Amino acid sequence: MPRIGFFINPIAGMGGRVGLKGTDGVAAEAVRRGAEPMANARALEALRGFKRLLDNSPNPPAIEWLTASGTMGRKALQAAGFALVETVHTAPAESTAQDTKAAVEKFLTAGVDLILFCGGDGTARDICAIAGEAMPVLGIPAGVKMYSGVFGVTPAHTADILMRYLAGEIGLARVEIVDLDEDKYRGDEWAVRLYMSALTPFEPTYLQSAKALISSADEEAIKDDIAEQLREDIAAEPGTLFLLGPGSTVQAVGRALAIDKTLLGIDAVADSKVIGKDLAEQQILELLDRYPERKLVLSPIGAQGFLLGRGNQPLSPAVIRCIGADNIIVLSTPAKLARTPLLRFDTGDAALDADMISRKFLPVIVGYHRARLVKVAA
Amino acid sequence: MTGNKIPTVYELSVPDRHGVDLPAPDVPQTALPTEGLRADCDLPELSQLDVVRHYLALSQLNFGVDSGFYPLGSCTMKFNPKVNEQIARLPGFAEAHPLQESETVQGNLALMFELQQWLAEIGGFAGVSLQPAAGAHGEFTGLLMTRAYHHARGDLKRTRILIPDSAHGTNPASTTMAGFTAVELPSDARGNIDLEAVRVACDDTVAGIMITNPNTLGLFEEHIDAVVQLVRACGGLVYGDGANMNALAGIARPGDLGFDVMHFNLHKTFSTPHGGGGPGSGPVGASARLKEFLPGPVVEFTRDAQGARYDLAMPDKSIGRVATFSGNFGMLVRAYAYIRQHGTKGLRENSEHAVLNANYLRVKLRDAFTVPFDRINMHEFVCSGAIDGTGVRALDVSKRLLDYGFHPPTNYFPLIVPEALMIEPTETEAKPTLDAFVAAMQAIAKEARENPALVKEAPHQTPVRRLDEVKAARELVLTDRAKSEAP
Numbered sequence: 001m002p003r004i005g006f007f008i009n010p011i012a013g014m015g016g017r018v019g020l021k022g023t024d025g026v027a028a029e030a031v032r033r034g035a036e037p038m039a040n041a042r043a044l045e046a047l048r049g050f051k052r053l054l055d056n057s058p059n060p061p062a063i064e065w066l067t068a069s070g071t072m073g074r075k076a077l078q079a080a081g082f083a084l085v086e087t088v089h090t091a092p093a094e095s096t097a098q099d100t101k102a103a104v105e106k107f108l109t110a111g112v113d114l115i116l117f118c119g120g121d122g123t124a125r126d127i128c129a130i131a132g133e134a135m136p137v138l139g140i141p142a143g144v145k146m147y148s149g150v151f152g153v154t155p156a157h158t159a160d161i162l163m164r165y166l167a168g169e170i171g172l173a174r175v176e177i178v179d180l181d182e183d184k185y186r187g188d189e190w191a192v193r194l195y196m197s198a199l200t201p202f203e204p205t206y207l208q209s210a211k212a213l214i215s216s217a218d219e220e221a222i223k224d225d226i227a228e229q230l231r232e233d234i235a236a237e238p239g240t241l242f243l244l245g246p247g248s249t250v251q252a253v254g255r256a257l258a259i260d261k262t263l264l265g266i267d268a269v270a271d272s273k274v275i276g277k278d279l280a281e282q283q284i285l286e287l288l289d290r291y292p293e294r295k296l297v298l299s300p301i302g303a304q305g306f307l308l309g310r311g312n313q314p315l316s317p318a319v320i321r322c323i324g325a326d327n328i329i330v331l332s333t334p335a336k337l338a339r340t341p342l343l344r345f346d347t348g349d350a351a352l353d354a355d356m357i358s359r360k361f362l363p364v365i366v367g368y369h370r371a372r373l374v375k376v377a378a
Numbered sequence: 379m380t381g382n383k384i385p386t387v388y389e390l391s392v393p394d395r396h397g398v399d400l401p402a403p404d405v406p407q408t409a410l411p412t413e414g415l416r417a418d419c420d421l422p423e424l425s426q427l428d429v430v431r432h433y434l435a436l437s438q439l440n441f442g443v444d445s446g447f448y449p450l451g452s453c454t455m456k457f458n459p460k461v462n463e464q465i466a467r468l469p470g471f472a473e474a475h476p477l478q479e480s481e482t483v484q485g486n487l488a489l490m491f492e493l494q495q496w497l498a499e500i501g502g503f504a505g506v507s508l509q510p511a512a513g514a515h516g517e518f519t520g521l522l523m524t525r526a527y528h529h530a531r532g533d534l535k536r537t538r539i540l541i542p543d544s545a546h547g548t549n550p551a552s553t554t555m556a557g558f559t560a561v562e563l564p565s566d567a568r569g570n571i572d573l574e575a576v577r578v579a580c581d582d583t584v585a586g587i588m589i590t591n592p593n594t595l596g597l598f599e600e601h602i603d604a605v606v607q608l609v610r611a612c613g614g615l616v617y618g619d620g621a622n623m624n625a626l627a628g629i630a631r632p633g634d635l636g637f638d639v640m641h642f643n644l645h646k647t648f649s650t651p652h653g654g655g656g657p658g659s660g661p662v663g664a665s666a667r668l669k670e671f672l673p674g675p676v677v678e679f680t681r682d683a684q685g686a687r688y689d690l691a692m693p694d695k696s697i698g699r700v701a702t703f704s705g706n707f708g709m710l711v712r713a714y715a716y717i718r719q720h721g722t723k724g725l726r727e728n729s730e731h732a733v734l735n736a737n738y739l740r741v742k743l744r745d746a747f748t749v750p751f752d753r754i755n756m757h758e759f760v761c762s763g764a765i766d767g768t769g770v771r772a773l774d775v776s777k778r779l780l781d782y783g784f785h786p787p788t789n790y791f792p793l794i795v796p797e798a799l800m801i802e803p804t805e806t807e808a809k810p811t812l813d814a815f816v817a818a819m820q821a822i823a824k825e826a827r828e829n830p831a832l833v834k835e836a837p838h839q840t841p842v843r844r845l846d847e848v849k850a851a852r853e854l855v856l857t858d859r860a861k862s863e864a865p
């Protein structure tokens with residue numbers, strides 16, 4: 001019997017409605033401005049959709065729910081008509097991020113197969129920080145920002161993914177947990193940051209193997225294909241500096257090179273050997289001085305398609321200019337691209353952004369000897 | 379459903395039952411050499427009638443164009459006229475040996491020569507080779523020719539082949555096999571290749587583009603002229619995936635549109651049988667500048683003082699052979715018979731009827747199913763098989779169609795339409811069949827809303843329910859005993 005930990009961040013999304021660009025640390029201000037809680041409504045929509053799918057299913061799994069009290073989960077589960085609900089964490093009426101953490105800890109102690117939550121990137125971060133990188137996590141979107149890879153597109157979509165995962169139709173993939181620095185964002189500065197990776201039920205990439213037959217390739221295998229292409233390219237260019245950017249797709253290149261690539265940082269490789277890890281801007285500029293031939297390998301972060309953003313401080317406008325926009329190699333799995341229809345740039349340097357935008361499309365490596373032209377957002 | 383399950387021959391076996399009674403021997407008996415004897419054969423013991431009934435029952439589980447409607451998009455499951463089969467069985471065709479001297483098979487060579495001429499005429503090409511054994515094989519051949527062409531001009535930096543994201547999976551696969559890198563181009567909102575993307579992609583590393591027109595959404599590429607011009611202007615060649623020629627034959631010629639090389643799927647457009655891994659045939663046509671690179675041998679005709687004769691010959695700069703002997707000759711005979719029967723006017727009418735039938739189905743079905751590119755289509759169209767809020771998907775609709783006695787459409791292709799059902803009725807189906815199919819599809823859409831479990835659990839009427847198709851393809855276990863012996 002599947003056991004699901006279910007958690008709602010009841011104040012998620014409130015800041016957005018009243019122009020606060022996020023709710024982290026400003027919930028009281030949001031309420032003062034007249035924000036209505038909406039997370040429970042979104043969660044209920046997903047749970048009802050999921051219940052309908054269960055009821056329509058020929059042999060529905062019986063699900064044991066572990067949750068937190070009241071608007072942190074229990075109420076919505078009951079309203080959706082689920083019976084097997086155990087409350088493992090009781091929170092005060094004014095809940096905080098501490099309650100998120102406490103609930104997730106209790107889910108882990110009691111043992112769950114998956115954590116379903118409702119919130120935004122901040123909630124995803126809080127949950128994954130405790131749940132770790134091996135526990136499947138799935139999000140019902142209700143926040144102001146939902147750039148992490150764990151969210152369904154809509155509550156109904158999340159319900160659908162959950163149903164298919166429980167039915168064994170889809171597997172898990174590693175995705176990125178990202179968040180904006182809300183203080184900076186409120187000051188109109190874009191600072192998206194990658195925090196960690198997480199496992200989530202993932203709609204497979206369909207591969208056509210014959211006319212009426214489909215098979216799906218798992219996301220990690222596709223990353224390895226992409227990485228193999230890069231391994232060949234790196235081997236074919238001795239003496240060239242390859243700067244490997246953050247994220248799990250580029251991390252796979254490290255696997256192919258048998259080096260230990262950092263998930264969050266920028267590492268440098270030349271002649272297939274590591275020559276620097278988790279580099280800061282100054283260190284990168286020094287390397288660029290030494291290597292006249294250089295390439296920068298990036299993958300769009302999260303669902304929003306940002307290739308270069310201010311969150312990625314080491315890749316400053318000075319660094320990008322020095323490398324040259326023509327020397328940027330972009331990697332992505334087809335599934336990630338499906339969620340990322342446009343590539344975006346916000347380097348903090350308007351002229352550089354304009355140069356990238358004027359290219360209209362960038363080639364993205366999507367497999368072994370396979371690339372795709374992807375639109376750049378205007 | 380277990381009620382329909384057909385027992386295996388082993389389950390039917392009765393100890394000591396046999397199919398033939400041998401007469402008593404009238405020669406001295408001798409013992410069989412023991413090293414050849416095995417005790418563990420475990421052969422089934424059945425009467426002749428048991429065996430006949432068993433295999434007849436199994437054969438009746440087959441589904442083919444001859445038994446029902448088969449709207450498998452992109453595959454062109456049209457009727458294969460029986461006269462083709464009679465002609466292919468004529469002893470002169472069926473019993474010829476590939477190593478016979480040319481003088482002894484002049485008629486067969488004449489047939490090949492004429493077929494080359496006709497395909498060149500239909501496609502608008504300067505030359506044709508009948509060698510390749512399938513569409514995908516034709517693609518690979520065309521790409522090798524593309525490479526040979528560039529290399530012959532000393533142009534070695536062209537490593538990329540542009541391919542729209544709606545293309546069939548064989549296009550990028552052939553590209554990689556031929557040593558190129560496949561660069562996918564996005565489609566625009568009307569289902570065309572994004573012209574802006576072509577513009578950005580075209581440079582001196584482009585070896586060529588592969589275009590399917592009409593594309594796999596069944597749509598005519600509205601900017602085909604512009605795309606061809608852009609690619610040619612940057613020095614690239616234009617490869618045509620001719621899988622959808624059955625919408626154009628007799629109406630428009632890819633060669634006239636500027637295509638340099640294209641395969642024909644004889645097993646689609648020209649009604650030769652396919653499916654079940656049977657022999658296909660994918661002749662390749664080439665423009666004047668690529669003709670010399672065609673794989674050989676091709677058939678040539680000469681008339682001189684000694685008279686007229688047909689011979690096998692290698693084109694000057696041929697990429698060589700891509701198949702043994704002369705390709706799948708039996709299929710060439712059938713395609714020849716088909717073209718002969720229909721003539722120019724008939725081929726054109728077939729294309730027109732294929733287009734008419736597909737548009738009829740699209741319009742009839744667009745209320746029950748979402749049609750993402752709802753504009754006049756060619757010989758096929760794509761709708762979404764997902765029915766909102768019910769959890770019913772393309773695969774479920776397809777499985778339920780089996781209960782209604784129809785072969786499902788192509789599923790999950792093209793990949794740019796989520797939950798795609800690709801429907802191609804072909805010109806050989808009459809209106810009552812199309813109407814019966816529409817009624818079944820509408821009934822399934824209604825069932826999905828009222829009783830989704832019925833659709834999600836389908837099929838109900840077949841001997842086996844849902845098979846694990848991926849596992850079946852990867853772990854090909856074909857015998858009952860292999861299953862029980864498996865670790």
Ligand SMILES: Cc1ncc(COP(=O)(O)O)c(C=O)c1O
Nearest residue numbers: 452512513514546548619621658
């Ligand atoms: C559009 C398209 N291109 C290429 C092919 C490959 O042809 P074949 O199956 O003959 O190898 C197909 C096959 O169905 C197709 O539909």
